[in-house]
Amino acid sequence: MTTTKSHTSVWNNCLKIIKDNVSSQNFKTWFEPIKAVKLDAIVLTIEVPSQFFYEWLEEHYIDLLRKTVRHELGKEARLEYSIVMEDTFNNAKPYTINIPGKQNNDLKNPAVSMPIGSSPAIRNPFIIPGLRKINVESNLNSNYSFDHFVEGDCNRLARSAGYAVANKPGGTSFNPLLIYGGSGLGKTHLAHAIGIEVKNKAPGKTVLYVACDKFITQFTESVRNNNQNDFVHFYQMIDVLIIDDIHYLAGKEKTQDVFFAIFNHLHQNGKQLVLTSDKAPVDLQGIEQRLLSRFKWGLSADLQMPDLETRMAILRKRMYIDGIVLPDEIAEYIAYSITNNIRELEGALISILAQASMNKKAITLELAKQMIDKFVKNTTHEVSIDYIQKVVCDYFNLGIDVLKSKTRKREVVQARQIAMYFAKAMTKSSLSTIGMHCGGKDHATVLHACRTVNNLMDTDKKFKANVTDLQKKINIHSK
Ligand code: ADP
Ligand code: MG
Numbered sequence: 001m002t003t004t005k006s007h008t009s010v011w012n013n014c015l016k017i018i019k020d021n022v023s024s025q026n027f028k029t030w031f032e033p034i035k036a037v038k039l040d041a042i043v044l045t046i047e048v049p050s051q052f053f054y055e056w057l058e059e060h061y062i063d064l065l066r067k068t069v070r071h072e073l074g075k076e077a078r079l080e081y082s083i084v085m086e087d088t089f090n091n092a093k094p095y096t097i098n099i100p101g102k103q104n105n106d107l108k109n110p111a112v113s114m115p116i117g118s119s120p121a122i123r124n125p126f127i128i129p130g131l132r133k134i135n136v137e138s139n140l141n142s143n144y145s146f147d148h149f150v151e152g153d154c155n156r157l158a159r160s161a162g163y164a165v166a167n168k169p170g171g172t173s174f175n176p177l178l179i180y181g182g183s184g185l186g187k188t189h190l191a192h193a194i195g196i197e198v199k200n201k202a203p204g205k206t207v208l209y210v211a212c213d214k215f216i217t218q219f220t221e222s223v224r225n226n227n228q229n230d231f232v233h234f235y236q237m238i239d240v241l242i243i244d245d246i247h248y249l250a251g252k253e254k255t256q257d258v259f260f261a262i263f264n265h266l267h268q269n270g271k272q273l274v275l276t277s278d279k280a281p282v283d284l285q286g287i288e289q290r291l292l293s294r295f296k297w298g299l300s301a302d303l304q305m306p307d308l309e310t311r312m313a314i315l316r317k318r319m320y321i322d323g324i325v326l327p328d329e330i331a332e333y334i335a336y337s338i339t340n341n342i343r344e345l346e347g348a349l350i351s352i353l354a355q356a357s358m359n360k361k362a363i364t365l366e367l368a369k370q371m372i373d374k375f376v377k378n379t380t381h382e383v384s385i386d387y388i389q390k391v392v393c394d395y396f397n398l399g400i401d402v403l404k405s406k407t408r409k410r411e412v413v414q415a416r417q418i419a420m421y422f423a424k425a426m427t428k429s430s431l432s433t434i435g436m437h438c439g440g441k442d443h444a445t446v447l448h449a450c451r452t453v454n455n456l457m458d459t460d461k462k463f464k465a466n467v468t469d470l471q472k473k474i475n476i477h478s479k
Helices: 007-019 024-031 051-073 156-167 187-201 212-224 228-236 253-268 289-295 308-322 328-337 342-359 365-375 385-396 410-426 431-437 443-459 461-478
Strands: 035-040 043-048 078-084 096-098 177-181 207-211 240-244 272-277 299-303
Touching (some): 007 024, 007 035, 024 342, 051 078, 156 177, 156 272, 187 240, 207 212, 212 228, 212 253, 228 253, 253 272, 253 289, 308 328, 328 342, 328 365, 342 365, 385 431, 410 431, 410 461, 443 461
Parallel strands (some): 043 078, 207 240
């Protein structure tokens, strides 16, 4: 029974689950500083270091927290926060305020006291029969505007296509507009920016942003509640429909069917579709061909890793927006160290601030280095995937474009697998990032490549000699 559990043991169990679901950097920054302070039957109270910290958790980890606490304490479980206030009078003890839990489903502020059970997140949003237009809550986050989106080589096409679409929804050849790219590269931000811009320019348009997993849940619930038609009608009256992360549709045939119907209706009526995905349409597995071919009617634009200059510009903008003042050398250090994920770039900035404010230390380059080095060892010297590919291609006398192509020629496949193997061994990139760099392969392909290379090294002397040789070359050049 829950009453026999202690707050510490419950929270420790939660932490175990959380640890498996977030990067170690994020775990250190956002979860280690949390203290469990009270357990009252099914209400767990945790103490967080600041208001800012609480808001960050709410914005980024609400789902994870909800799931884990529910896992530990059952469906009705609730989470309450208490915030340690900054100690402004030197040695007075920090004090704690309790954010009181609310009983009802407060959708705007679910974290404050989440009714963790009974999937409260989705209200039936569907149209009331007979009404043509209703006021649809667009679900747009005003922080994710074009103003806040830094333009760079990495996103120029996607950004300008997005901007064009926002100014003439349904009226450009970019319909649908599919924005794709790896995690943390700005897909969600850009998707919101389009919606916000439409609302600014044409307030009368019905804009809806929906995360694909929510779309799927809504559909499943509509089937259960036997109001599938309402679901379809609701979506068919949107002027600008933005669905984020459509790769979640993979394998969901029923939802794909219904999305297909919605897509056709909107497209035929000159309505705009904006979609995002973590892969290019050709690499989206588990999605019906007829949908994929429709994606090609419009424009697919990718978001790439930002270069150093863009990373600096993003940090500067972030600091400007949040009113943060940091010495240039520190921002530069962050931008140099964290190269392939804008979310992590911002996370590093925030965690340096959080550390500094928690320990009441001034932010120095030394502190920044300590923080970042803890998380991203040797990043400034880390070989890049591009670099590994170049060395491997030179070695086997292949063009980079061939390596990144879809060709199944044996020698190319092998070179590609070796490049993946080194990328896994020598960089901190995730399997899917590596796959993306090697011609849009998925993480399973990369994993398979690493295993194949390991096996061949055990069994094939010549192969092993090649790999060892290559390893030396990569090492030399990366010094
Ligand atoms: P994705 O959806 O691709 O995983 P997000 O859109 O959530 O990535 O972006 C991650 C973070 O990086 C967000 O805080 C976002 O505001 C920020 N970001 C991404 N691209 C840019 C950009 N070009 N300029 C400013 N901030 C950006
Ligand atoms: Mg996203």
